[in-house]
Amino acid sequence: MALDIDERLAELTLAEKVGLLCGAGGCSTNSVPRLSIPKLHSSDGPHGVRGGGGRFFNPPPGYLLPSATAMGATFDTKLLYRVGKLLSEEAKRKGVHVILAPTVCIQRSPLIGRGFEAFSDDPVLSGTLAAQYISGIQDHGVGSCIKHYAAHDQSIRGSQDAVVMSERTLREIHLLPFQLAFARGSSKPWSVMSSYNRINGVHCSEDPKLLNGVLRDEWGFDGLVMSDWWGTYSTSEALNAGLDLEMPGPSVFRGRALAEAVECRKVSLKAVDAAVRNLLQLINRTKAWDNSGPQAWTGTDTKESQALARKIAADSIVLLKNSKSILPLDKTKKQTYGLIGEHFLYPAVCGGGSSESEPFYISTPLEAMDEALSAGNFKYVPGHFSWRWxxxxxxxxxxxxxxxxxxxxxxxxxxxxxxxxxxxxxxxxxxxxxxxxxxxxxxxxxxxxxxxxxxxxxxxxxxxxxxxxxxxxxxxxxxxxxxxxxxxxxxxxxxxxxxxxxxxxxxxxxxxxxxxxxxxxxxxxxxxxxxxxxxxxxxxxxxxxxxxxLIDDDKAIEEAVELARNVDIPIVMVGLCSDYETEGQDRSDLHLPGRQNELVQKVAEANPNTVVVTQSGMPIQMPWLNSVTTLLHAWFGGQETGHGIVDVLFGAVNPSGRLSVTFPQCIEDTPTYLTFGKADKVLVYGEGVFVGHRYHEMVKRAPMFHFGYGLSYTRFEYSNLSAPSIFEAREDFVFKISLDIKNTGARDGDEVVQAYVADCQASVQRPVKELKAFTKAHIPVGEKRTVSFNLDKYAVSFWSEYVGKWYAEKGDFEIIIARSADPKDVVLRAAFKLADSFTWSGL
The missing domain is CATH 2.60.120.260 (Galactose-binding domain-like)
Known part of the structure; x- marks a missing residue:
């Protein structure tokens, strides 16, 4: 039964109130049995709900979905809603009221160890997908806790990180995904997790501007703010700034210390009551009294959930090269295959850290190939041992x-x-x-x-x-x-x-x-x-x-090369895994570990029909790229990694994934090369708003693969771009555009349509173009579809540090329809004008 919040606030003692504002253990809050206030249970869960009271040992099995960068690569808002719904169902079975997800921090550097947990290095893609992911969770009665607010730059000492950046950089890049998650879903997040770091001198968990000024006053947030685990650093400052809940328990800064702060008037009782109100409201929203804690695991995997996990894995895969049209492979042909690389046996299913969960099963690529082919058609060799652990x-x-x-x-x-x-x-x-x-x-x-x-x-x-x-x-x-x-x-x-x-x-x-x-x-x-x-x-x-x-690397590579010479199609799988991409560590370079590059190069030289499949959550270098003609990027694929890869290899699924992050040529070509990591304890975001494709296009330094890039087994023709010539100078104006896309190839397929906007007359330095909208359309062979977008005030605005608001500046703009952020992939353009300037704030 729903709590009467005003009644409970009147009945709670001060000791009970401060007890509610800190964790009771790993992932739970305290209860007040005499007033029927239940515990609230949370769980890590960007890619699956771990459950089990937050413990890492022996959690109940569940779904393990592809990494967030893989989900981002689908560019599919409807699919992300289904992901949220699936996770909400799992949370209910595991007695979890709040899923600590999604992560929307922008990967300003490809070296960020936890980068795989966030959707994209583009704030519009990240925030738009997050809105649907959150809606899928919360529309079905479970809370979402969006994180890490804000500008979380992974390191081994996150609480010490002192991030320094301009207000415009903060607003346009690092707050915008959160803002769009609030603005574009059917359900605003019910809770927010603060990040470990400082921004411009103040820890995020005790920053009144971030927690009360932006989050509550500007965006109208009426939910609960919790700290990241052990990310609370004060008693009075944090609560006064708007941090409702210290996690985990037992408390360090609340309890008796908070009661003392109230008694000596460093914290007002009104502030305590406001925080308690936010917690009780979250209990009501999640109906925690109906689901009071982790239950004995009785849930089982279903055919429907397996199919969804398989679809996400396959739809996220990006076809990067297919210059000889070797793909899709044909099972009916009498071809022999050489499967090379330990990723066939030990696929990368997730990154490391708090997002890991115990899957029901793992479909390995070796098992999936065995299902797809007769045993006499292929042989497997490990090729090379490349794991860190x-x-x-x-x-x-x-x-x-x-x-x-x-x-x-x-x-x-x-x-x-x-x-x-x-x-x-x-x-x-x-x-x-x-x-x-x-x-x-x-x-x-x-x-x-x-x-x-x-x-x-x-x-x-x-x-x-x-x-x-x-x-x-x-x-x-x-x-x-x-x-x-x-x-x-x-x-x-x-x-x-x-x-x-x-x-x-x-x-x-x-x-x-x-x-x-x-x-x-x-x-x-x-x-x-x-x-x-x-x-x-x-x-x-x-x-x-x-x-x-134990294998001998020299002999193993020789064996792989010999196998490649004696089969029709060698398929090499290489990449990273949770040993290298993990919470608490950053990578020092973009190289594939061990001798994987040598393996790919030698196999490609031995057989020109070599197919390469890479796995990583974030970009990697590919020094052998010019030596191969066929390349798939498969991310961290979750429990259905094997089936997802094989579905694309053999054409059961026409690849429609597009890169959710830019793949640079080398680390020296990235916008944060000189500023990522610590110079002492300070992290200077000197790249400003030029993150990802914005930087590469601005300095005219082409990456290896552009943001939004990906090929298909079919072809699409764009035409008939229709757009108004005037964007009305109103905060509520919606600018509608449409275009036609025809499938002119030989297979049904899905096309990701990307709409960028260029500000042609800006008074400040702005990116050449910025993604402002996207959609995904399924188009059968020979058919034409009309797709449409709505552009709003976000499409024509930048953050003005002079005005202290979003500023839509009058002048000429251009809509750019493109297959990726690559200037060579632009297919249609249309000019329009903003007749008058206007400013705005909020959502």
């Missing part, structure tokens, strides 16, 4: 004394090796060899405790198998009762780039000589004690065990 063990592990897959994990109050009679106080089975026990303290455990994970390993082949162990705390690995890896008595030297938010150690290794079918007992003993005078990691600790068959 040893891949997690996906097969060959079974529970002790059972044929069921997984490991048995047990918690002890004392070392079970010292006392073999020690009784486990808790146990769980898991299928994942990545075990991050963040925020998993139990009442029955003392401050220092021990965890034992046991399994039986069966080798699939005779040879050498290498295990890699990294740890948070102290751990050792035993194989057949003998100590194989010691991370107990000492650790490798710590670096800034290690697994799981840089908390784990570097790996140490053990090579096992295996016999096919033979079983080996595996045991990991972990303690959260650090071995130092302090206890160490209460409620924390973790261990990661990877494993793979």
């Amino acid at each position: 040893t891949p997690l063990i996906r097969t060959g592990l079974t529970l002790p004394g059972s044929s069921d897959p997984g490991l048995l994990v047990e918690w002890f109050a004392e070392d079970p090796h010292h006392n073999p009679n020690a009784q486990a106080v808790r146990s769980e089975a898991t299928k994942s060899t990545s075990m991050y026990f963040s925020q998993m303290a139990f009442p029955e455990l003392p401050p220092t405790y021990f965890i034992r994970a046991r399994s039986t390993f069966s080798s699939q082949n005779t040879g050498s198998y290498r295990f890699g162990l990294s740890v948070w705390g102290r751990a050792k690995l035993f194989v057949d009762g003998k100590k194989a890896i010691d991370q107990w008595t000492d650790h490798p030297e710590k670096t800034d780039q290690t697994p799981m938010f840089n908390k784990f150690t570097m790996e140490r290794f053990f090579i096992l000589s295996t016999e096919k079918g033979k079983q080996y007992s595996m045991e990991i003993l972990l303690t959260n004690a650090t071995g130092k005078p302090t206890v160490g990691l209460p409620g924390q600790g973790g261990v990661r065990l990877g494993g793979h068959e």
